[in-house]
Amino acid sequence: MSAKRRIAVLTSGGDAPGMNAAIRAVVRMAVARDCEAVAIRHGYEGLLDGDFFEMELGSVGGVLDRGGTFIGTSRSQRMFAEEGLDLGVQQLADQGITGLVVIGGDGTYRAAEELDRRGVKVIGIPGTIDNDIDATDTTIGFDTAQNTICDATSKVRDTASSHERTFIIEVMGRTCGMLALYSGLAAGADVILVPEVPWKIEDICQSVSQGIARGKKHSIIVVAEGAAHAFGLAEDLTQSCGHQVRAVVLGHIQRGGSPSAFDRTLASRMGATAVDALLAGESGKAVCLQNADMALETFATCYSHHHEMKQHIYDLAMVLAR
Numbered sequence: 001m002s003a004k005r006r007i008a009v010l011t012s013g014g015d016a017p018g019m020n021a022a023i024r025a026v027v028r029m030a031v032a033r034d035c036e037a038v039a040i041r042h043g044y045e046g047l048l049d050g051d052f053f054e055m056e057l058g059s060v061g062g063v064l065d066r067g068g069t070f071i072g073t074s075r076s077q078r079m080f081a082e083e084g085l086d087l088g089v090q091q092l093a094d095q096g097i098t099g100l101v102v103i104g105g106d107g108t109y110r111a112a113e114e115l116d117r118r119g120v121k122v123i124g125i126p127g128t129i130d131n132d133i134d135a136t137d138t139t140i141g142f143d144t145a146q147n148t149i150c151d152a153t154s155k156v157r158d159t160a161s162s163h164e165r166t167f168i169i170e171v172m173g174r175t176c177g178m179l180a181l182y183s184g185l186a187a188g189a190d191v192i193l194v195p196e197v198p199w200k201i202e203d204i205c206q207s208v209s210q211g212i213a214r215g216k217k218h219s220i221i222v223v224a225e226g227a228a229h230a231f232g233l234a235e236d237l238t239q240s241c242g243h244q245v246r247a248v249v250l251g252h253i254q255r256g257g258s259p260s261a262f263d264r265t266l267a268s269r270m271g272a273t274a275v276d277a278l279l280a281g282e283s284g285k286a287v288c289l290q291n292a293d294m295a296l297e298t299f300a301t302c303y304s305h306h307h308e309m310k311q312h313i314y315d316l317a318m319v320l321a322r
């Protein structure tokens with residue numbers, strides 16, 4: 001095995017636009033620092049199966065503007081069992097990997113923390129459209145997903161306004177309403193429902209009815225999947241408000257597409273920072289964006305703080321929606 005340091009990269013959990021830009025940055029920064037770069041296919045599943053492949057500068061050509069992750073991802077259950085973790089450590093040792101970069105969300109970080117406990121040098125990068133990692137100001141993919149939602153909402157608004165209808169737009173976010181909250185603010189939603197804030201059907205009806213009374217031609221309700229299901233809510237609102245309500249579920253469209261300039265820049269900076277952190281001897285930490293700068297926080301700090309609801313953003317969205 002070569003005497004050079006060998007840095008491996010994997011993507012795990014739900015894909016997010018900008019993951020490819022992060023992989024590219026890891027590979028190119030590793031080569032620039034005279035290291036070998038290796039990718040692992042399909043996240044932790046590929047790690048356990050020993051699915052490693054060598055990367056060169058050209059291996060990441062043409063991926064910067066592509067959505068998804070070209071090395072594949074998975075939601076691995078095996079990595080959460082003792083035998084899986086031991087096998088993962090063994091596979092990395094067999095491949096002579098001296099540092100690992102994992103790109104994903106909090107589940108990815110939990111497994112990485114276990115690897116760190118077992119002596120693997122590992123650094124995380126936050127890649128998820130959910131933006132549910134408090135230690136970082138934002139995650140790779142969140143900005144692109146918001147833009148996708150805003151674009152879809154504008155299209156829905158055209159037809160909502162033409163027919164003078166109320167529309168519910170369901171966005172992703174099982175436990176965290178950040179995507180609904182920020183895209184709802186950016187899209188000018190009249191009502192935003194997030195898992196963190198209890199809601200009552202009467203209050204939604206009242207907001208919609210007040211809008212109509214003021215001469216509004218349509219209403220847009222943005223709802224996180226963890227707060228309500230759009231089709232059920234549409235039926236309930238149609239009953240309670242006395243007029244037809246339509247529903248749109250954006251689903252996995254939100255996870256796809258070419259990353260925004262913001263996400264590409266963020267991913268490029270984070271990928272490079274992760275490599276330099278490993279070379280500086282850091283481990284057990286994730287790269288974060290904090291006040292426009294790169295920072296490192298322990299995995300535990302990243303996942304153990306329950307995601308904080310941004311009440312002031314919610315309040316602002318509701319004031320501006322009037």
Ligand code: F6P
Pocket residue numbers: 013014075105128129130172173174225255
């Ligand atoms: O974690 C990202 C995410 O897109 C969530 O917002 C969503 O609830 C979930 O993944 C969907 O996961 P899957 O694609 O595995 O159904």
